Structure formats: structure tokens, C-alpha cells
Amino acid sequence: MPPAPGQEDAIKRMTKILNNLWSRTDSAPFREPVDWRGLELFDYPKVIKKMMDLGTIKRRLERNQYETAHQVAEDIRLVWHNCMTYNADGSDFWLLAKSYSRRFEDRYRKVKNEFDVGEDLHDEEDESDESSDEGESSKRKSSSSKKSKEPTDENESTRSGKRDTSLDSRARFGSNIFLLNGIELGHVVTTLELECPNALIEDGSTQMEINLDAIPQEVFERLSGFIESKIGKRSLLDINHEDDESEERIPKKKKKKS
Structure with missing residues (x-):
């Protein structure tokens, strides 16, 4: 599936962003699919309906399986969203995913300002901003798992x-x-x-x-x-x-x- 007309440069930029995220030391938990069987997280497939990881996105980019930069962005967002949905609000994994989400959105915003990333009206209506994604994911988490923020x-x-x-x-x-x-x-x-x-x-x-x-x-x-x-x-x-x-x-x- 070759890139749609006019999407080549935008997808190249997305590839560069992905490689930069991949090369960071603390990105290790996001590079490969969650080994939920090995970790005995048997509820993971029930909570996470569409699994995604940076390694899968990297391979799809190498095989030209994305038509638009927007499709790449949606898969990358799914990595952070899945992590924040499954892990408790305030946990180390949740905070790490939130940090990566912010870092990615900052860089993707620059790509959107420079290129047509292939968003259509339907995508724009359905796409929620980062804060609403975090809000929805936090509703599904147990409040008892949240870290106390009371000062010591x-x-x-x-x-x-x-x-x-x-x-x-x-x-x-x-x-x-x-x-x-x-x-x-x-x-x-x-x-x-x-x-x-x-x-x-x-x-x-x-x-x-x-x-x-x-x-x-x-x-x-x-x-x-x-x-x-x-x-x-x-x-x-x-x-x-x-x-x-x-x-x-x-x-x-x-x-x-x-």
C-alpha cells in the first residue's frame, strides 16, 4: 500500500519521529507487543481491544503499509492510550505513557503545520484531544490504585x-x-x-x-x-x-x- 499522493514527505517525518522515540532508553516497554501471557495478564485482551506497539508501527512503515501520516499518528497514539487504559492512573507505566504522549503530540503538531497529514472531516470529528483521552482512560481505573498526593x-x-x-x-x-x-x-x-x-x-x-x-x-x-x-x-x-x-x-x- 503506497503512500497517498502528497503524503511521502509527511510520512518520512513521521518515520523520523518514531525512530527518535524508539531510540530513547525508557521506550523499551513500548517497542514490542505486551507479553500478556508471559506476564499472566489474562485480562489484558479483554481491556485492550486493539493492541499496538512501536515495533509493529516501525515494520508497517518499512513495508509502506500506511497511506497517510495521520494513520501513523493514530497508531502511535494507540500505544500510549492502551498503556494508560490498562495501567492505574499515576503508576509508573501510566506516567511514562503520558510523558511520551505529550512529547509525540508536540512533534506531530509541527508536522501538521508543515504538511497535509491526510486528515479528512470524519477523522477530525472523531478525533478527541489528548486531555479527553486521558479523562476517559482514568474513569476505567480503580481509584484505590491512585498515588496519594498529600504532602509528607x-x-x-x-x-x-x-x-x-x-x-x-x-x-x-x-x-x-x-x-x-x-x-x-x-x-x-x-x-x-x-x-x-x-x-x-x-x-x-x-x-x-x-x-x-x-x-x-x-x-x-x-x-x-x-x-x-x-x-x-x-x-x-x-x-x-x-x-x-x-x-x-x-x-x-x-x-x-x-
Whole structure:
């Protein structure tokens, strides 16, 4: 199925956007179909009627299976929508999908301003904006799964007496962030995007820098606690694993025969 007349350049731009999203470290959960059998998520096919992932879209683009850029955009949107529909509002996966949705819509808006993406009147009437999609998906989620947003005593003390972020804590933050996995890193980036977007510096490539000085003290301490808790648990598991291995290597003393 070749692209419709006049859609070649727009689809090329969509391919570039997809490749950029794909190359990000925290996009791993969206690259392949959800292994709901292996993960024992047996309700997944009942909740998600049309499954989609970035890998499938990538292959369809390579095989020229899209007629318009708008069709590509609809499949990409479906990836985020499915994730936010199945996962609880406020969970790590939900926040990661929301972050990707915003990032994609910003870039797709530029494509729409520059090219005819192939939207017809029917598509425009049926297409809902991102906020309404999020609203509909959140209605289907259990309210008991939502994260509490009540401030902790630590946060209250931070507001009442603001403490400067020390050089040591900033250095520790900067080094520890490289030890996070994709999902954990996505949580950090999403938090910064929602609460202090000016702390994120994008140069147009797949690399992103974090300006630690632009992070408010409350957010910095919250993220530092999150990062250290994740790394601490991982380190504890490694220590236990090493202890188990050392016990296996210690030979047992043989009892002397009398």
C-alpha cells in the first residue's frame, strides 16, 4: 500500500519521529507487543481491544503499509492510550505513557503545520484531544490504585525552611541516575516534565540533559529519595546474592572417624 499522493514527505517525518522515540532508553516497554501471557495478564485482551506497539508501527512503515501520516499518528497514539487504559492512573507505566504522549503530540503538531497529514472531516470529528483521552482512560481505573498526593512531613519542612541543595547531593544524584533502569528513569523524567520542565534540556537529538539547579528543592529531595531507594534495594539484592554464593563456595568440614 503506497503512500497517498502528497503524503511521502509527511510520512518520512513521521518515520523520523518514531525512530527518535524508539531510540530513547525508557521506550523499551513500548517497542514490542505486551507479553500478556508471559506476564499472566489474562485480562489484558479483554481491556485492550486493539493492541499496538512501536515495533509493529516501525515494520508497517518499512513495508509502506500506511497511506497517510495521520494513520501513523493514530497508531502511535494507540500505544500510549492502551498503556494508560490498562495501567492505574499515576503508576509508573501510566506516567511514562503520558510523558511520551505529550512529547509525540508536540512533534506531530509541527508536522501538521508543515504538511497535509491526510486528515479528512470524519477523522477530525472523531478525533478527541489528548486531555479527553486521558479523562476517559482514568474513569476505567480503580481509584484505590491512585498515588496519594498529600504532602509528607519532610516536604512540609522543606517548604517552611528551604535548604540549599549541596554539591555532594547533586553529584550523588547525577551519578546515581545512570544506575536506573528504563522504567525508573522514565519516572524521573516524567516528574520533571510535569513539575519543572525547564530543568530538562533537549538538543534535538536522543540525548537529554538535566539542569539540577533548576529543580525545586522539594522535587529534588523527592526524586533523590526515589532514586536512592531503587538503587538501595538493588544493592541489597546483590549483597544477598553474593552471600549465598560465598556460602556455597565454603567447603564443609568432614567429621573425623573415631
